[in-house]
Amino acid sequence: MSIPAVRLNHAVLFVADLQRAVDFYTSAFDMEVAASEPRANAAFLRLTHGDNHHDLGLFGIGADQVKRPGIGLYHLAWQVDTIEQLEQARLSLAEHDAYTGESSHGATKSIYGKDPDGNEFEIMWMLPREDWGRFEHEAPVERLDLATEVSTWSGVRTAGTIAR
Incomplete structure (x- = not known):
């Protein structure tokens, strides 16, 4: 029997400096x-435009407890509703000196960054389901031409609604 989950509700990260992490996520992600x-030296954050109790938990453990790299979480992926929001995310990450790269995975377009503790994350926009085409069962890593994607997909909302 499988678990009928409808989405990942929240993620929890161990961070070296709790206040530094809170400052980053409240500023970079609104x-x-x-x-x-x-x-518990913990904070629970929510997206200001969302309706979840919390989207991210942060537990400060102190810099002396940090051991990287190791087995565990590679990155979190935050989904945005429009391609314009992805373009805005790239600018915001650059302003926070957190931008690390970008790529196209066919059905998804992604910008990458990392927080002050080096926790990596992805901000992604997904093509409309009916436009996945050959990417239904493929996830290439290709160069992202964000200007062309914005021109092609401007105004198209794809985040959808979550089942209740």
């Missing part, structure tokens, strides 16, 4: 602190 737990 998040707000939904809750904090000082006894």
Whole structure:
């Protein structure tokens, strides 16, 4: 029997400096602190335009506890609704000195970055389902021509709604 999950609800990261991580995510991703737990040196953040209780949990463990690289999480992927929002994300990451690259995976277009602790993340936009074509079962890593993608897909919303 499989689990009927409808989405990944939130992710939790261990960070060296809790306040530095909170400052980064609230600024770069327009998040707000939904809750904090000082006894655990933790903060729970939500996207300001979302309706989730929290999208990201951060637990400060101190720089002396950081051991990289290791087995575990490679990156988080944040989905945006329009290709213009992906273009805006690239600019925002550059402003935060967090931009690390970009690529096209066929059905998805991606910008990459990392937070102050080196946790990597992806910000991605997905083509409309009916336009996946040969990318239904492929995920190439190709050069992203964001200007052409914006011209082609301007105004197309693809994030959809989440089942309740």
